Amino acid sequence: MPYSEVEILFAEDSPEDAMLTIRALKKSGFANKLHHVKDGAEALDFLYCRGIYTSRNIKENPKLILLDLKMPKVSGMEVLEKLKSDPIFRSIPIVILTSSKEDPDIQKCYNLGANTYITKPVDSDNFFIVIKEIGLYWMILSQLPA
Amino acid sequence: MAKKNSSDDLIIANRELAFQKDEKGKRADELIIANEELAFQTKEKGKRADELIIANKELAFQTKEKGKRAEELIIANKELAFQNKEKGKRAEELIIANIELAFQNEEKEKRADELIIADKELAFQNKEKGKRADELIIADKELAFQTKEKGKRADELIIANKELAFQNKEKGKRADELIIADKELAFQNKEKEKRADELIIANKELAFQNKEKEKRAKALIIANKELAFQNKEKGKRADELIIANKELAFQNKEKEKRANELIIANKELAFQNREKGKRADELIVANKELAFQNKEKEKRADELAIANQELAFQNHEKEKRADELAIANQELAFQNHEKEKRADELIIANKELAFQNHEKEKRADELAIANQELAFQNHEKEKRADELHVANKELAFQNEEKGKRAEELSIANNELAFQNEEKGKRAEELIIANKELAFQNEEKGKRADELIIANKELAFQNDEKGKRAEELVIANLELKKAEAEIRKFNEELEQKVIERTVQLESANKELGSFSYSVSHDLRAPIRAINGYSKILEEDYAEKLDLDGKQALSSIIRNSKKMGQLIDDLLSFSKLGRKEVTVTDINMNALVKSVIEDLLFDSSENKVEFNIKTLLPAKGDQSLIKQVWINLVSNAIKYSRHKPKTNVEIACYSKDNQVVYYVKDNGAGFDMQYYDKLFGVFQRLHSQEEFEGTGIGLAIVQRIVNRHKGTVWAESTLNEGASFFFSLPDINS
Numbered sequence: 001m002p003y004s005e006v007e008i009l010f011a012e013d014s015p016e017d018a019m020l021t022i023r024a025l026k027k028s029g030f031a032n033k034l035h036h037v038k039d040g041a042e043a044l045d046f047l048y049c050r051g052i053y054t055s056r057n058i059k060e061n062p063k064l065i066l067l068d069l070k071m072p073k074v075s076g077m078e079v080l081e082k083l084k085s086d087p088i089f090r091s092i093p094i095v096i097l098t099s100s101k102e103d104p105d106i107q108k109c110y111n112l113g114a115n116t117y118i119t120k121p122v123d124s125d126n127f128f129i130v131i132k133e134i135g136l137y138w139m140i141l142s143q144l145p146a
Numbered sequence: 147m148a149k150k151n152s153s154d155d156l157i158i159a160n161r162e163l164a165f166q167k168d169e170k171g172k173r174a175d176e177l178i179i180a181n182e183e184l185a186f187q188t189k190e191k192g193k194r195a196d197e198l199i200i201a202n203k204e205l206a207f208q209t210k211e212k213g214k215r216a217e218e219l220i221i222a223n224k225e226l227a228f229q230n231k232e233k234g235k236r237a238e239e240l241i242i243a244n245i246e247l248a249f250q251n252e253e254k255e256k257r258a259d260e261l262i263i264a265d266k267e268l269a270f271q272n273k274e275k276g277k278r279a280d281e282l283i284i285a286d287k288e289l290a291f292q293t294k295e296k297g298k299r300a301d302e303l304i305i306a307n308k309e310l311a312f313q314n315k316e317k318g319k320r321a322d323e324l325i326i327a328d329k330e331l332a333f334q335n336k337e338k339e340k341r342a343d344e345l346i347i348a349n350k351e352l353a354f355q356n357k358e359k360e361k362r363a364k365a366l367i368i369a370n371k372e373l374a375f376q377n378k379e380k381g382k383r384a385d386e387l388i389i390a391n392k393e394l395a396f397q398n399k400e401k402e403k404r405a406n407e408l409i410i411a412n413k414e415l416a417f418q419n420r421e422k423g424k425r426a427d428e429l430i431v432a433n434k435e436l437a438f439q440n441k442e443k444e445k446r447a448d449e450l451a452i453a454n455q456e457l458a459f460q461n462h463e464k465e466k467r468a469d470e471l472a473i474a475n476q477e478l479a480f481q482n483h484e485k486e487k488r489a490d491e492l493i494i495a496n497k498e499l500a501f502q503n504h505e506k507e508k509r510a511d512e513l514a515i516a517n518q519e520l521a522f523q524n525h526e527k528e529k530r531a532d533e534l535h536v537a538n539k540e541l542a543f544q545n546e547e548k549g550k551r552a553e554e555l556s557i558a559n560n561e562l563a564f565q566n567e568e569k570g571k572r573a574e575e576l577i578i579a580n581k582e583l584a585f586q587n588e589e590k591g592k593r594a595d596e597l598i599i600a601n602k603e604l605a606f607q608n609d610e611k612g613k614r615a616e617e618l619v620i621a622n623l624e625l626k627k628a629e630a631e632i633r634k635f636n637e638e639l640e641q642k643v644i645e646r647t648v649q650l651e652s653a654n655k656e657l658g659s660f661s662y663s664v665s666h667d668l669r670a671p672i673r674a675i676n677g678y679s680k681i682l683e684e685d686y687a688e689k690l691d692l693d694g695k696q697a698l699s700s701i702i703r704n705s706k707k708m709g710q711l712i713d714d715l716l717s718f719s720k721l722g723r724k725e726v727t728v729t730d731i732n733m734n735a736l737v738k739s740v741i742e743d744l745l746f747d748s749s750e751n752k753v754e755f756n757i758k759t760l761l762p763a764k765g766d767q768s769l770i771k772q773v774w775i776n777l778v779s780n781a782i783k784y785s786r787h788k789p790k791t792n793v794e795i796a797c798y799s800k801d802n803q804v805v806y807y808v809k810d811n812g813a814g815f816d817m818q819y820y821d822k823l824f825g826v827f828q829r830l831h832s833q834e835e836f837e838g839t840g841i842g843l844a845i846v847q848r849i850v851n852r853h854k855g856t857v858w859a860e861s862t863l864n865e866g867a868s869f870f871f872s873l874p875d876i877n878s
Contacts, residue, residue, distance in 0.1 A: 016674035016678070017674070020677040099669045120673060121673070122673045122710075123709060124673065124676045124679070125680065128680075
């Protein structure tokens with residue numbers, strides 16, 4: 001899939017969580033234009049067209065970013081802060097998907113400009129439902145900036 | 147007559163002449179001799195007359211000198227008399243002044259000074275008088291010179307007297323001023339009067355001395371008058387003597403002429419007698435002429451006899467005069483002698499005066515010292531007067547204050563009088579009361595005796611207490627030591643608390659960190675297990691047999707439960723750290739919303755709620771909501787196997803707290819395990835019978851405890867259970 005077609009950028013270091021999330025999105029029909037990156041550093045490389053993503057056109061950005069918080073190298077919080085402080089990426093909705101139920105993280109993410117904060121349920125049934133709902137809401141219901 | 151007689155006589159004489167022709171010769175010779183003797187005598191008389199003339203000249207000169215001296219003495223005496231009069235006046239003025247002084251003795255301060263000056267002047271004058279007296283001694287010899295000095299002195303004395311008079315006037319003025327001052331100093335006058343008496347005595351002495359001087363002066367005046375009279379008499383005598391001497395001189399001249407004429411006459415007579423002798427015959431005619439001549443001669447003889455008689459008389463007179471002059475000279479000598487005596491007396495008098503002056507000087511010095519003392523005393527009195535003046539002002543002020551105070555006191559006295567009346571009444575009442583008191587005192591006396599005994603006992607007890615106190619002091623010291631140790635121990639404890647708190651805070655942080663780890667790190671693998679199991683179940687179920695399908699189902703169920711356990715554990719641990727925000731809770735509304743939110747399992751009965759009106763309480767609404775959720779859901783869950791589910795929710799008030807309870811008719815529990823009921827993950831039923839993690843009641847207890855309430859339960863197994871929790875009411 002060429003990077004220009006990527007509609008959802010998904011940053012998740014856990015392969016299991018990534019697989020389950022992508023599976024849930026696939027079942028909802030939103031996974032075909034998703035690009036998965038393994039950590040925050042790669043996410044920023046993708047967006048700023050650096051490293052292996054230098055070929056990507058910076059003007060063709062994803063419509064939605066799904067961001068895990070706890071990641072190696074650059075954390076999801078740092079990626080969030082960077083993107084929301086950059087006029088180029090500020091308007092892209094960012095959904096925080098995390099295992100943490102800690103209040104400080106939730107408050108901090110919304111302060112930095114996160115659009116949604118979702119705690120990933122342990123129960124797989126609930127997990128699939130939540131992911132499906134996210135895809136439905138952001139990709140279908142919401143009118144995103146061009 | 148004499149000529150008639152002589153003519154008669156001449157007749158006789160002529161008859162006798164004839165008889166006496168010889169006798170005449172003899173007589174002529176005798177006459178010659180007598181003339182010679184007369185001539186000799188006249189010569190002697192001439193000499194004598196010359197001597198007398200010289201003596202008279204000397205006498206005249208002396209009398210003149212004496213006259214001058216007498217005049218000078220008269221003038222001097224007059225001046226002296228004038229001075230003495232002035233002195234007398236002055237003495238009288240001094241007496242008056244002294245009397246005035248005596249009268250004015252209160253103000254002696256300045257006047258005393260002036261008196262000192264006056265006394266000094268007097269002393270000085272007295273000294274001058276002393277000198278003058280000495281000079282008078284000399285002046286007795288050189289009075290003329292001294293009269294001038296006396297004149298000068300008199301002028302000086304006049305000036306001095308004028309000054310004295312002026313001073314006396316000034317003293318008079320001063321005296322008036324001092325009289326006014328004396329009134330002010332009236333207090334001091336008594337002391338001064340004593341002093342004045344002394345001064346009066348001194349003045350009397352002075353007056354006495356002045357009187358003595360006056361007497362002396364008068365005596366001197368009389369003496370001078372006598373002297374003047376004597377001098378006058380001497381002057382008259384001298385004048386008479388001068389006249390007498392002049393007459394004598396004239397008579398002597400005349401006698402000399404007569405004597406010469408007589409000599410010539412005698413020579414002619416002698417020549418005629420010789421011629422007569424020759425001309426005896428011729429004498430008839432000549433006798434006629436001779437008779438005539440005799441007549442003439444007789445006349446002449448008579449005249450000569452008369453002249454001689456007159457001369458004799460004159461000589462006699464001269465002798466008398468000489469005697470008188472001798473007597474006068476003797477008197478003069480005597481007078482001079484008297485004057486010398488007088489001079490000596492004057493010397494003595496002057497010495498006495500000098501001595502008196504010396505005494506007066508001493509007296510004046512004493513007076514000066516006395517006056518200085520008086521001046522000092524007056525100065526002190528003035529200071530005292532000033533102080534008294536100030537003191538008087540203060541006194542006046544104090545008197546005013548006292549006047550005010552007196553008025554106040556008068557009012558106060560009136561009040562006091564009234565009070566005294568009241569007190570009188572009160573006193574009567576008090577007398578009665580005193581009688582009662584006397585009775586009571588007797589009783590008290592008895593009581594006092596008892597108390598004395600009691601006091602002795604107390605004293606003994608006090609001794610014991612003293613000993614005890616000492617023991618207590620020791621005990622206190624030990625206590626203080628103990629306190630110090632306790633304080634030290636407390637401080638150590640405090641330190642330990644602080645350390646522990648730090649440790650606890652650290653532990654809490656670690657717990658927070660642990661919660662996060664559990665939340666994040668444990669949930670991910672469980673989710674993976676659960677998720678992948680679900681994938682197997684969904685995508686590969688046909689490839690598994692029944693046992694495989696059951697195993698997969700078991701993995702899914704347990705992983706799901708583990709996720710639930712982890713979530714419950716996390717929420718429970720979060721509860722301990724969560725802040726409690728207390729508000730008034732409308733419990734009716736809260737319970738209603740909880741019931742509406744509850745989802746019911748299909749396996750469960752329809753619930754019949756019996757909800758009473760609930761009192762409001764204070765608490766954290768979200769946490770209390772969790773309590774209701776847990777309790778109500780438990781009630782429904784554990785009633786599941788009963789035919790009907792009845793849940794009663796009610797409350798009651800007790801000790802500022804509201805007790806809420808949820809009562810069901812469910813499975814209940816065995817009270818034997820009540821102590822495990824609120825334990826974390828403790829369960830009294832099997833998972834098959836009633837699912838659950840066993841965290842619900844633990845959460846309920848923790849929330850209620852954090853609201854300072856309590857939670858408890860009552861149950862009979864299989865008959866139902868009641869769960870109670872208390873919260874502070876809204877008035878607490």
